[in-house]
Amino acid sequence: MDSENKLVHCRNALIALVINNVENKIPIKEEDMLEILGKDKALFKQCLPLVIESLKKVYGIIVQKVPGTRKYICYSELTSSSTAEYDEEQCCHLTLLFVILSYLLMKDCRVDEEQLFDFLKGLRIDVDEEHSYFQGNLKKLIGDTFVKQLYLKREKSDTDTDLETRYLYSWGYRATVEFPAKAVLEHTAEILGKEAREFVAVYNKCCCDDNDEETMVVG
Structure with a gap:
């Protein structure tokens, strides 16, 4: 196999890996x-830009490296504007995720786990019980699945006075790129009947955050 054909073959192999990953949303290591490319780092550096370009142009899939890691997330350009690509x-x-992200945004993006669960319980969403609409194990969905998908960040509290381990939730990297904070705020305000x-x-x-300081308001 000549070098050009090898590059095309490797590009297609990486494209297949990304496409298969879009639905489960777990970051790609x-x-x-590199394993697919025989651990050839030079080939990886040559191939990755072609993969990113092809996926965006042909499939509308965005590939981004997670800052400070050697992992990548991929998502559709339609993710933040349409639910047509999702099943029931x-x-x-996504509805539950939006509720959580809205709450975190209003609470300056970082809240205690107990505080978050109490807020959800106030909406008749008890994470310890199966919900008629969301169904499934909600505690696992929030504390495991959403975290692994990088929609949420869950970290231990660094407060020395805590007698028990406490966890704090905030927006994960995937949430910051798929759901613009300003758009989440506007939708939340609309639901509340406010501006x-x-x-x-x-x-x-x-x-x-949007570098749009001209539209800032004074309280």
Whole structure:
């Protein structure tokens, strides 16, 4: 196999790996990509840009490296604007995820696990019981699946005064790229029958993150 055909073959192999990963949303390890390429790092560096370009152009799939890691996430360009590509169960999970992300956003993006679960219970979503709409093991979905998919970040509290281990939740990297904070705020405000600008602190933070300081408001 000549070098050009080898490059095409390797590109197609990596494309297949990414496409098979889109649905489960688990980050792809760089070492798994290298394994497919016979651990040839030079070939990987040559091939990856072609894979990223092809996936975006042909399939509308975005591939991004997770900062500070050797892992990559992939998602459809339609992810944040349409639910047409999801089945009923996935839509239910996305609904729960949106509720959680909205709450985290309003609470400055970092809350105690107990506080989060109490908030959900106030919405009649008890993570210790099967819900008629969301179904399944909600505690596992939130604390395991969403975390592994990088929608949520779950970390131990570093407070020395805690007698028991406490966990804190915040937005994961995948959530930050798939769900613009400003859009989540606008949808949340609409549900509450308010204007996004009424939530001054959150609105201004979203504007700063978007480098859109001209639209900031004064409380």
